[in-house]
Amino acid sequence: MIPAAFEYVAPTTVEEALQALAEHGAAGDDVKILAGGQSLLPVLRMRLNAPEWVVDLSRIPSLRGVRDGGDHLVIGAMTTHDAVGHDPLVHEHALLLTKAVTHLADAQVRHRGTFGGALAHADPAGDVGAPALALDASFVIAGPGGSRTVPAGEFFVDIFETAIGEDEILTEVHIPKHTGWGAHYEKFVRVAHQWPIVAVAASVRLDGDTIAEARVGLTNMGSTPLRATAVEEALVGRPATEDAVREAAAHAADGANPPTDLNGGADYRRHLATVLTGRAVLAAAGRNGTRVPG
Amino acid sequence: MTATQDPGVATPTAEIGRDRRRKEDQRLITGRTRWTDNLTLPGMLHLAMVRSPFPHARIASIDTSAAKQSTNVVAVYTGADLAESQGACINAWPVVTDQVTPDHLPMPADRVAFAGETVAVVVARSAAEARDAAELVEVEYDELPAALDLKEAAAADSDNGVLAHPDLGTNVSAVWTFDSAEAGTGSDVEEAIAQAREDGIVIEREYRQQRLIPAFMEPRSVVVDPTGEQITMWSATQIPHILRFALAATTGVPESKIRVIAPDVGGGFGGKLQQTPEEMIAFAVARMLGKPVKFTETRSESLMTAHHGRDQWQRLTLAATKDGTVTGLKVDLLADLGAYVAIVGGGVPVLGAFMFNAIYKFPAYRFTTRNILTNKTWTDAYRGAGRPEATYAVERLMDELAAELGVDPLEVREKNWIKHDEFPFTTVAGMEYDSGNYEAATARAKEMIGYDELRAEQRERRERGDRVQLGIGVSTFTEMCGLAPSRILGQLNYGAGGWEHAEVRMLATGKVEVVTGASAHGQGHETAFSQIVADRLGVPFEDVEVLHGDTQVSHKGLDTYGSRSLVVGGEALVRAVDKVIEKARPIAAHLLEASIDDLEFAQGSFTVRGTDQGLPITEIATAVFASHNLPDGVESSLDSEATYDPVNFNFPHGTHLCAVEVDTETGQIKMRKYACCDDIGNIINPLIVAGQVHGGLVQGIAQALWEEAVYDENGTLVTGSFVDYLLPTAADTISFDIDHTTSPSTTNTLGTKGVGEAGTIASTPAVVNAVVDAIRHLGVNDIQMPCTPERVWRAIHSRSDGGGETAGAAAPHFDPSTGMSGTVDRAEGGAQ
Numbered sequence A: 001m002i003p004a005a006f007e008y009v010a011p012t013t014v015e016e017a018l019q020a021l022a023e024h025g026a027a028g029d030d031v032k033i034l035a036g037g038q039s040l041l042p043v044l045r046m047r048l049n050a051p052e053w054v055v056d057l058s059r060i061p062s063l064r065g066v067r068d069g070g071d072h073l074v075i076g077a078m079t080t081h082d083a084v085g086h087d088p089l090v091h092e093h094a095l096l097l098t099k100a101v102t103h104l105a106d107a108q109v110r111h112r113g114t115f116g117g118a119l120a121h122a123d124p125a126g127d128v129g130a131p132a133l134a135l136d137a138s139f140v141i142a143g144p145g146g147s148r149t150v151p152a153g154e155f156f157v158d159i160f161e162t163a164i165g166e167d168e169i170l171t172e173v174h175i176p177k178h179t180g181w182g183a184h185y186e187k188f189v190r191v192a193h194q195w196p197i198v199a200v201a202a203s204v205r206l207d208g209d210t211i212a213e214a215r216v217g218l219t220n221m222g223s224t225p226l227r228a229t230a231v232e233e234a235l236v237g238r239p240a241t242e243d244a245v246r247e248a249a250a251h252a253a254d255g256a257n258p259p260t261d262l263n264g265g266a267d268y269r270r271h272l273a274t275v276l277t278g279r280a281v282l283a284a285a286g287r288n289g290t291r292v293p294g
Numbered sequence B: 001m002t003a004t005q006d007p008g009v010a011t012p013t014a015e016i017g018r019d020r021r022r023k024e025d026q027r028l029i030t031g032r033t034r035w036t037d038n039l040t041l042p043g044m045l046h047l048a049m050v051r052s053p054f055p056h057a058r059i060a061s062i063d064t065s066a067a068k069q070s071t072n073v074v075a076v077y078t079g080a081d082l083a084e085s086q087g088a089c090i091n092a093w094p095v096v097t098d099q100v101t102p103d104h105l106p107m108p109a110d111r112v113a114f115a116g117e118t119v120a121v122v123v124a125r126s127a128a129e130a131r132d133a134a135e136l137v138e139v140e141y142d143e144l145p146a147a148l149d150l151k152e153a154a155a156a157d158s159d160n161g162v163l164a165h166p167d168l169g170t171n172v173s174a175v176w177t178f179d180s181a182e183a184g185t186g187s188d189v190e191e192a193i194a195q196a197r198e199d200g201i202v203i204e205r206e207y208r209q210q211r212l213i214p215a216f217m218e219p220r221s222v223v224v225d226p227t228g229e230q231i232t233m234w235s236a237t238q239i240p241h242i243l244r245f246a247l248a249a250t251t252g253v254p255e256s257k258i259r260v261i262a263p264d265v266g267g268g269f270g271g272k273l274q275q276t277p278e279e280m281i282a283f284a285v286a287r288m289l290g291k292p293v294k295f296t297e298t299r300s301e302s303l304m305t306a307h308h309g310r311d312q313w314q315r316l317t318l319a320a321t322k323d324g325t326v327t328g329l330k331v332d333l334l335a336d337l338g339a340y341v342a343i344v345g346g347g348v349p350v351l352g353a354f355m356f357n358a359i360y361k362f363p364a365y366r367f368t369t370r371n372i373l374t375n376k377t378w379t380d381a382y383r384g385a386g387r388p389e390a391t392y393a394v395e396r397l398m399d400e401l402a403a404e405l406g407v408d409p410l411e412v413r414e415k416n417w418i419k420h421d422e423f424p425f426t427t428v429a430g431m432e433y434d435s436g437n438y439e440a441a442t443a444r445a446k447e448m449i450g451y452d453e454l455r456a457e458q459r460e461r462r463e464r465g466d467r468v469q470l471g472i473g474v475s476t477f478t479e480m481c482g483l484a485p486s487r488i489l490g491q492l493n494y495g496a497g498g499w500e501h502a503e504v505r506m507l508a509t510g511k512v513e514v515v516t517g518a519s520a521h522g523q524g525h526e527t528a529f530s531q532i533v534a535d536r537l538g539v540p541f542e543d544v545e546v547l548h549g550d551t552q553v554s555h556k557g558l559d560t561y562g563s564r565s566l567v568v569g570g571e572a573l574v575r576a577v578d579k580v581i582e583k584a585r586p587i588a589a590h591l592l593e594a595s596i597d598d599l600e601f602a603q604g605s606f607t608v609r610g611t612d613q614g615l616p617i618t619e620i621a622t623a624v625f626a627s628h629n630l631p632d633g634v635e636s637s638l639d640s641e642a643t644y645d646p647v648n649f650n651f652p653h654g655t656h657l658c659a660v661e662v663d664t665e666t667g668q669i670k671m672r673k674y675a676c677c678d679d680i681g682n683i684i685n686p687l688i689v690a691g692q693v694h695g696g697l698v699q700g701i702a703q704a705l706w707e708e709a710v711y712d713e714n715g716t717l718v719t720g721s722f723v724d725y726l727l728p729t730a731a732d733t734i735s736f737d738i739d740h741t742t743s744p745s746t747t748n749t750l751g752t753k754g755v756g757e758a759g760t761i762a763s764t765p766a767v768v769n770a771v772v773d774a775i776r777h778l779g780v781n782d783i784q785m786p787c788t789p790e791r792v793w794r795a796i797h798s799r800s801d802g803g804g805e806t807a808g809a810a811a812p813h814f815d816p817s818t819g820m821s822g823t824v825d826r827a828e829g830g831a832q
Ligand SMILES: Cc1cc2nc3c(=O)[nH]c(=O)nc-3n(C[C@H](O)[C@H](O)[C@H](O)COP(=O)(O)OP(=O)(O)OC[C@H]3O[C@@H](n4cnc5c(N)ncnc54)[C@H](O)[C@@H]3O)c2cc1C
Pocket: A032, A033, A034, A035, A036, A037, A038, A039, A040, A041, A057, A077, A104, A105, A106, A109, A112, A113, A114, A115, A116, A117, A118, A119, A120, A121, A123, A125, A126, A127, A128, A164, A168, A169, A170, A171, A193, A194, A195, A196
């Protein structure tokens, strides 16, 4: 598995990186950004893609790490899944992300793969898109003309397609704080290291026994991560009981357009989405009565 | 009658029976060793293959000019260029005399018969440059219709349907039948079935053995050096000796001018039991250029072109009396050979023919396999080779019979199995089982898993209508190990024998070199064979060096497969060691100035009975090296060799029990417990045995739950990477509970039986039986393998929901109706 030859540059600042993109892009070359390489390298090694230039972001320190931005967290695009998973700020203010990355792939992939790389890659089966969407993340994208911020609802465009332009770099992701919210990521797989067949990201704020607010995101139920707004609305003001939650979760697949592949037909995925949504919301609400095998 | 020993008191000797860590592991695990791809020779060139994307096509033209001009490219060859010099890939086992066997050139010149077949080879100074240039080779294909579906291919002929090789006029390579009435080993199965239709039970089922990919850890790699007097080939192969024979037989290069070395080899599972096109191409290119060459496949190439395993449809009819005594079994197989008949190829289903009757005393049996050619990757041996397929079928059927009778699945088995006081037992398939004790292994396995408690919990869950249901799966398996008595292989028309060879060399410094014709590729031969020699010769374990896998060092051998190394190769070794001792005896008598009759040999030394005089055999080796003082007429050597041809197979067995939880809402399966009690006779190294059992179990469980090679309607392998071909990891398995009963084999000195394939053979039906058992009360009597959550969910819900939409083209084998396949024919007035 040897990739085609390419030129390689590893800038140390975002400006240099943008310059490299602009320069080689203007020369008509195909330029690819390299983050953790966990999606890009397999593609290159299988020769599904053969860029002339690869711009490696791994030597840019400013792109790494999590910081407190006041009412939100700022996660650098090059922060690894493992670092996100072990970050105390994330755990406190965006528990849903902690839960989602903890079982992403395997330890090796989590130590190499990055939060920004996974979001930029925009695999609809990827585990970080739905939580980011559910938590109303916004995306800071740097380009030749400066930085712009894109809300989650506009970031994901299609399979492997985002709002990031060819000459742009995703630099950081802002996650509004969801302090005190319960969270659960319900991932349905056949083997542990697999991309989810369907997964549900749920976060809820309880007021006593009542669900005051709910956020539900769906993984692999369409060409982008989806937000199950019908479920969210149906949950608000309802008690966090199995019956009420399941009733709301019945709307999980409304408007979804899941794929059919070796792991399941679209109808099966729609069914899974409703079952898993119920379980995810109950678990997020701390009602773990229903244990799930697998 | 078989004596079953308490495993606690067996094997009291120093080395045999001891948990020795494997000598070879440090170098194998760290990779700091001679894997073929680690080898570099001066001036070595690298190969890249150009492969057909189509399953069946005529090669209209190949333009190599751009590739030839690419940087550092030395040559580009097509099939026409290599022509005769490339030799041929051979089938060593034409199962019938009129077998239809397509010619198999390593690189065809005019037509490709599966997607992935090589049409050109690029030779360059580096592997990267070879790969780059391979992209520049322009091949024009005229696509031909492809025979892809096994059942359709079986039904096709020249006038109707698609032929994998149109010139052959048929897709049927062979039809091989065994009939107990004709063989005189039993009665007529049709009569038994007719009788059961009248006043008994007939169970008819159709089971699918999905196609699997061996997925060994080290991709295949080959280096050929033509620059010496002999042409040397290093290859990641299980079969260096057979490969040398095949190279000589098909290229015309004298066998004595070829040396094949299998250095450290990273797994095989049967997948490296092959004479591969890539080896032949590398051999031809090296000879043409007079330069060393290397080819190492990518993982994608490995999944696509290294031979696959299993792939059968099994139509089964079981006849029984109303009390559950089986009166006959009829088996009709369709076996998918893929595009060519591989080296063992069509013999794989035949190996299964002797095992469908398993541990049972069926009075009548008939087996037919129709071996079918298709335009897919060829199939051949994969861990168990024929026996997992057979075991799966019969163990699933015994569960169906139990369900029909409304009795515990173990009860129906016990009613039909061979009792321990009936060994040796000649089966309806004509095999003589050496020893066994099914009662003891079953009792122990039940105790280990807590069988009765699990059954009680299952009842409770059913009564409560739990969302998560519990199933308990049973598999009481046996298999034939130790391929094989040469005479039997001859009767089956196999192209070689089944003996094994060993040599013991006593070095001057007291060290011992052992040469075996078996060819380890991860099994731990170096350790186990060292233990045997250390014990028998009385030398330290560390002083024994085991050499193998090089035809110049181990000049005779038939390599490693079919759980044969210990039971055949180990026995050859024992005999060679005994010869050393006998050669040393007169010298010892001479040096000790004693009568030969007064000598005893124990713990490495000859002693004179009744005295404290003694002489270690290692000192005799030194004395022989000097040869200053040997008795008259005695050869100056203790070195000895032995070739052993077994008189029979041996038949390990075991009871495997598995408990799974099935989430009826999602179809998800979670394994809760797995307990097995295997009887593999005496054990040389319990740690190695545990490793073989654990690995085997995971591989068999993977067939039940996860793995399947899937082709789409264009003949493209959809599961062409590990993203889609789901191999389990440690995270997907549970801690297995394993134990043993010990019925020593009566067919070899050490009393051992094979263990390499046991776990794989036994576990698949145990798991599927458990899954079906969990949801049988919901109206389900089968789930096609792999039992995906989707298939389980559809099986549960198709009745109440009237079936869902199918999974579509991406899962072509899926058919909701097969989730509920089969019928039970009950004679009117039958007991209910
Ligand atoms: C064996 C394996 C199993 C996996 N299983 C899972 C799984 O179960 N769930 C899951 O979610 N993921 C899984 N992944 C993917 C993993 O999460 C990857 O890390 C992730 O998809 C890509 O992140 P990366 O940092 O490696 O990016 P890269 O592979 O380096 O880049 C991915 C793409 O994003 C672009 N890109 C990267 N960073 C930026 C940026 N800052 N700005 C603009 N464009 C950018 C690149 O150009 C490229 O096109 C798995 C990967 C492997 C190898």
